[in-house]
Amino acid sequence: MTHTFLLEIGLEEMPAHVVTPSINELAEKTEKYLKENRISFDKVQKFSTPRRLALEISGLADKQPDIDEEVKGPAEKIAKDAEGNWSKAAIGFTRGQGLTPDDITFKDIKGTNYVFVNKHVTGKPVTDVLSSLIDVVADMNFPTMMKWGTNKFQFIRPIKWIVALLDTEVVPMELVGVKSGRKSLGHRFLGNEVSIANAADYETDLNKEFVIVDADKRKAKIKSQIEAIANENNWKVKIDDDLLEEVNNLVEYPTSFYGTFDKRFLDIPREVLITSMRNHQRFFYVENQDGKLLPFFISVRNGNSDFIENVIKGNEKVLAARLYDAEFFYQEDQNHDIDYFVNKLKNVTFHDKISTVYEKMQRVQVISRLIGKKVGLNDSQLADLQRAAEIYKFDLVTGMVGEFSELQGVMGEKYALLFGEKPEVAVAIREHYMPISANGELPQSKIGAVLAVADKLDTMMTFFAAGMIPSGSNDPYALRRQAAGIVNIVDNQKWRLPLDSLMEKIITDENTAQVAPKVDQKPIIKDVILFIKERIKRVLRAAKIKFDLVDAAVNATNTDILYNINSAKVLNNHKEDADFKAVIEALTRVERISNKSDFKATDLFVDPALFENESELKMNAEVDRLSTDFEKLTAADDFSKLASLEPVIKEYFDKTMVMAKDETVKENRLKELTKLARMINYFAEVDKIIVK
Amino acid sequence: MTKKMSVQDIATTLKLYWSKQGCMIMDAYDTEKGAGTMSPFTFLRAIGPEPWNVAYVEPSRRPADGRYGENPNRLYQHHQFQVLMKPSPDNIQELYISSLKELGINPLEHDIRFVEDNWENPSMGCAGVGWEVWLDGMEVTQFTYFQVVGGLQMDPVAVEITYGLERLSSYIQNVNNVFDLEWSNGVKYGDIFKEPEYEHSKYSFELSDQEMLHKMFDAYEKEAKRLIKEGLVHPAYDYVLKCSHTFNLLDARGAVSVTERAGYLARIRKMAHGIAQAFVQERRKLGFPLIKDENQRETVLAEFAKREEKKNKQKKNKGDKK
Structure with a gap:
């Protein structure tokens, strides 16, 4: 016969975002525990609300299966004394196994006789195994832990019942003085205490007490309630997954309702209204079929529909107070102008080791001008970019962003337009924060993209220069995300932007403009490049390109993000070509032999007079042909040029002894190969590539 | 409920209710402060092993929140009804909900929720875990299990319940503007507080003497530190409160840059931490008299003695190595 087991941990309200991960953790750890303890079961069903984590385990075995196991003891010479009697060690060993020396047999292991016994272990009944399950509960991890009362024990919230x-x-079982029983609690206000007679009745018993313990069912109910309200009123309601998940974990018995707010608040920017409703009140906002915001909201009560008019009125009142505040800030902010806010930024610290935000904007003007020119913006675009860079952080000190910090950039765009800035400038202000998340939206406008890269590059350079370099999981300023942002934008815009020369120029120009930060940026250029290259590798690996190709492409000597990405893609596209192996081997051979010398870039003159065969002449002509524009071409063109050299290289090595006895001839040949190797290395570190 | 409760009725009802739950009813503490938590009846008494159950109304000044009496929801000074119970009772949520019933709020007619809100006051070295309580979407109470106060771990844990009196009253009286609340006997909140709201806002935002405030901060800090050394915990704490309020005035005036801000907060935190430690020592010298069970008192005192001995040993060992 199999069994059903119910475990319910009753708690004071858990944080909404903790509920789902916690029940998953409990279920996983419980399954693992049962497996380790050799108790078979069919299924672990999860239940969760803000006030309870529960598991219903069905098809549980009666007990652990018995096991017969052979246990190894001491060697024979230790087990017996000189007279052949059992030693203390032997007696002790058998006693420890619950047996006597009569049970001993001997076995030979690598020439030594050892004591062995056959032990029969009777499986423990399921109840014994289950009662220790409380240790699994006690062992759970939560993002914040707390103590309560006089206990030293820490948990997510106080435990009320088990x-x-x-x-x-x-x-x-027992945990922090709470003993297990069959009594659970229903809904905090609508329900009563309930005595559960049978584990399998859990869901129905709690349902009677106004608790829908199955989180998925609860969620489905909320969804259909909201859809019904939307249909009745001919509204469009976007049911945001994250918000639904949060709301679901704030209620045990959901009843959805709608309320309204004064139409005049629709004059406030849409984003502000949505933030007030969604982020602050956990309301769903309402649109008409054309996507225009309507003065309504939908919310979910933790309870039934009795007296719902009170709940609606209260929620309307709270939202109105918030919108009144937003309206106040919106109007108050407009009493000033951009200069007023920009000036205020002189008193706002970007980081105390680096500079104020105002000074950061001065640096970003320099950086964005350099990038803007490099990526071919025209004069009018450069002028807009300059204006945007002069003011782009101004909204940080507006009342609205002070109150709704999540609206930074968004309000910047709105206010910039209201203050008469050009749309291009306003859009760039909003877009410079992009991407906001790992795979977030990227800037659409060129000016926005340049400003975004300039702002992020300045952050990286100055933070690195101030010694605040991310390590392990420690990245408080999210520099990794910023670096990934740079990579994604540059890739998206298809910009050729060599980072080493750019950063050198940035430092020079900042000094000339007298806007350099307090910290020395010179020594960290290499580190910043390596840091950004690490992000390029992640992007490429995520695109399922093999790691050896990724490493080869990104480890190339060039520091051009787009070129690195394209080299990896080119290698990936050609990796199945019939001649790929031959090409890579030829290029690798050049690279390796050239490593035997170390010439300065200015010391690579090859003297044709020293050539001794045709293949050298041919090689020389090809290297010269490639050199003229190698660093200007695309990675694809460079690769096909290099690949076309394969027969030339092969013939060269067949006919030519590079390490000639004559030093001058040898050096001349090494210089030739070094010239070629530098081009190869610019494209990729080819010897990283694994060819079979 | 026939006649709507006045602000005064609400405060009185809560006092009576919590007094029945074993709380002492105290009065507001007479030094300016930003929150009821900063009253020594909470900040100091939450620390240490002695039980403590108290409730009081605390006028709380937040200069930066002043709106010249023009905003219906924001105030330079608002009133908190503060409850502190140590150790936290097992049924504290139920006690709280019953207090709402006393105010005529029947949970079945409303939507009451406990929404996660962990509280932190870095300048006082305090952190706690808990909720904001929503009444039909309005945050009416902050509910916190203290975990650290003045940089010291709580043992036992105190629970703090802070009702926003104005918020709660606006809800109960169904008014949209705080100045329309009835304080009592037909006198409106605005009749009492509108003028001071305007004047304090004017002062905090426009007329305060920054140079004087900077000097006062330094002087208060110096005095607080001197008094901590003298072991005069309570006078020292008064000066920390004065530092805190002076800082808030400077902050409202926009006279503190972000960098300076961190510096000021660190200075206040350091003093608060020193006072918290000194307070426990002073109570210990008195033998933790609020622990009424003699056996328990002896056990706790012995534990403290043991801990101290261990600490001294460690200190000594460190000294030897040097």
């Missing part, structure tokens, strides 16, 4: 039922019997 239900532990094997079919109809209570399984005894």
Whole structure:
């Protein structure tokens, strides 16, 4: 016969975002525990609300299966004394196994005789195994832990009750003074205490007490309620998954309702209204079929529909107070102008080791001008970019962003337009924060993209220069995300932007403009490049390109993000070509032999007079042909040029002894190969590539 | 409920209710402060092993929140009804909900929720875990299990319940503007507080003497530190409160840059931490008299003695190595 076991941990309200991860953790750890303890089961069903985490385990075995196992003891010479009697060690060993020396047999292991016994272990009954399940509960991890009362024990919230039922019997267990039983609590206000007779009745018993314990069912109910309200009123309601998940974990018995707010608040920017409703009140906002915001909201009560008019009125009142505030800030902010806010930024610190935000904007003007020119913006675009860079952080000190910090950039765009800035400038202000998340939206406008890269590059350079370099999981200023942002934008815009020369120029120009930060940026250029290259590798690996190709492409000597990405793609596209192996081997051979010397870039003159065969002449002509524009071409063109050299290289090595006895001839040949190797290395570190 | 409760009725009802739950009813503490938590009846008494159950109304000044009496929801000074119970009772949520019933709020007619809100006051070295309580979407109470106060771990844990009196009253009286609340006997909140709201806002935002405030901060800090050394915990704490309020005035005036801000907060935190430690020592010298069970008192005192001995040993060992 199999059994059903119910475990319910009753708690004071858990944080909404903790509920789902916690029940998943509990279920996983419980399954693992049962497996380790050799108790078979069919299924672990999860239940969760803000006030309870519960598992219903069905198809549980009666007990652990018995096991017969052979246990190894001491060597024979230790097990017996000189007279052949059992030693203390032997007696002790058998006693420890619950046996006597009569049970001993000997076995030879690598020439030594050892004591062995056959032990029969009777499986423990399921109840015994289950009662220790409380240790699994006590061992759970939560993002914040707390103590309460006089206990030293820490948990997510105080534990109020524990239900532990094997079919109809209570399984005894105890945690922080709370003993298990069959009594659970219903909904905080609508329900009563409930005594659960049978573990399998859990869901229905709680349902009677106004608790929908199945989180998925609860969620589905909320969704259909909201859809019904939307249909009745001919509204469009976007049911945001994250918000739905949060709301679902704030209620045990949901009843959705709608309320309204004064139409005049629709004059406030849409984003402000949505933020007030969604982020602050956990309301769903309402649109008409054309996507225009309507003065309504939908919310979910933790309870039934009795007296819902009170709940609606209260929620309307709260939202109105918030919108009144937003309206106040919106109007108050407009009493000033951009200069007023920009001036205020002189008193706002970007980081105390680096500079104020105002000074950061001065640096970003320099950086964005350099990038803007490099990526071919025209004069009018450069002028807009300059204006945007002069003011782009101004909204940080507006009342609205002070109140709704999540609207930074968004309000910047709105206010910039209201203050008469050009749309291009306003858009760039909003877009410079992009991407906001790992795979977030990228800037659409060129000016926005340049400003975004300039702002992020300045952050990286100055933070690195101030010694605040991310390590392990420690990245408080999200520099990794910023670096990934640079990579994604540059890739998206298809910009050729060599980072080493750019950063050198940035430092020079900042000094000339007298806007350099307090910290020295010169020594960190290499580190910043390596840091950004690490992000390029991640992007490429995520695109399922093999790691050896990724490493080869990104480890190339060039520091051009787009070129690195394209080299990896080119290698990936050609990796199945019939001649790929031959090409890579030829190029690798050049690279390796050229490593035997170390010439300065200015010392690579090859003297044709020293050539001794045709293949050298041919090689020389090809290297010269490639050199003229190698660093200007695309990675694809460079690769096909290099690949076309394969027969030339092969013939060269067949006919030519590079390490000639004559030093001058040898050096001349090494210089030739070095010239070629530098082009190869610019494209990729080819010897990283694994060819079979 | 026939006649709507006045602000005064609400405060009185809560006092009576919590007094029945074993709380002492105290009065507001007479030094300016930003929150009821900063009253020594909470900040100091939450620390240490002695039980403590108290409730009081605390006028709380937040200069930066002043709106010249023009905003219906924001105030330079608002009133908190503060409850502190240590150790936190097992049924504290139920006690709280019953207090709402006393105010005529029947949970079945409303939507009451406990929404996660962990509280932190870095300048006082305090952190706690808990909720904001929503009444039909309005945050009416902050509910916190203190975990650290003045940089010291709580043992036992105190629970703090802070009702926003104005918020709660606006809800109960169904008014949209705080100045329309009835304080009592037909006198409106605005009749009492509108003028000071305007004047304090004017002062905090426009007329305060920054140079004087900077000097006062330094002087208060110096005095607080001197008094901590003298072991005069309570006078020292008064000066920390004065530092805190002076800082808030400077902040409202926009006279503190972000960098300076961190510096000021660190200075206040350091003093608060020093006072918290000194307070426990002073109570210990008195033998933790609020622990009424003699056996328990002896056990706790022995524990403290043991801990101190261990600490001294460690200190000594460190000294030897040097």
